[in-house]
Amino acid sequence: xxxxxxxxxxxxxxxxxxxxxxxxxxxxxxxxxxxxxxxxxxxxxxxxxxxxxxxxxxxxxxxxxxxxxxxxxxxxxxxxxxxxxxxxxxxxxxxxxxxxxxxxxxxxxxxxxxxxxxxxxxxxxxxxxxxxxxxxxx
Numbered sequence: 001x002x003x004x005x006x007x008x009x010x011x012x013x014x015x016x017x018x019x020x021x022x023x024x025x026x027x028x029x030x031x032x033x034x035x036x037x038x039x040x041x042x043x044x045x046x047x048x049x050x051x052x053x054x055x056x057x058x059x060x061x062x063x064x065x066x067x068x069x070x071x072x073x074x075x076x077x078x079x080x081x082x083x084x085x086x087x088x089x090x091x092x093x094x095x096x097x098x099x100x101x102x103x104x105x106x107x108x109x110x111x112x113x114x115x116x117x118x119x120x121x122x123x124x125x126x127x128x129x130x131x132x133x134x135x136x137x138x
Contacts, residue, residue: 004047008054022060023049025067 006016013019026049030036037057040048052058113121 004050004054
């Protein structure tokens with residue numbers, strides 16, 4: 001039974017912190033049922049993982065890529081975009097639905113509003129209150 005030393009593994013992964021991360025990840029993979037690349041020799045999973053790294057029986061770059069993939073919380077999936085723009089509803093009445101302008105009409109799909117219309121719309125809103133004011137109810 002050959003003992004693994006840090007010096008054997010440092011040649012493959014020069015950063016000790018990364019070595020610990022990769023060995024721990026490989027040990028977790030072994031405990032989840034990943035096939036071993038060398039004999040266990042009655043060693044525990046972390047020792048087997050270090051021996052695999054030291055003997056170069058596993059590819060360190062593949063191990064690093066698998067580790068990064070396992071740490072990702074959200075994997076973005078490319079989905080095809082819909083070519084048709086959904087109908088925009090004016091209010092809550094579905095009978096008053098107007099189709100959104102398309103690119104064929106020379107529009108970019110957004111409603112256009114003049115500056116005067118925007119100012120009139122903003123005048124109808126209640127004034128914003130600061131969190132420390134007495135009118136805010138806090």
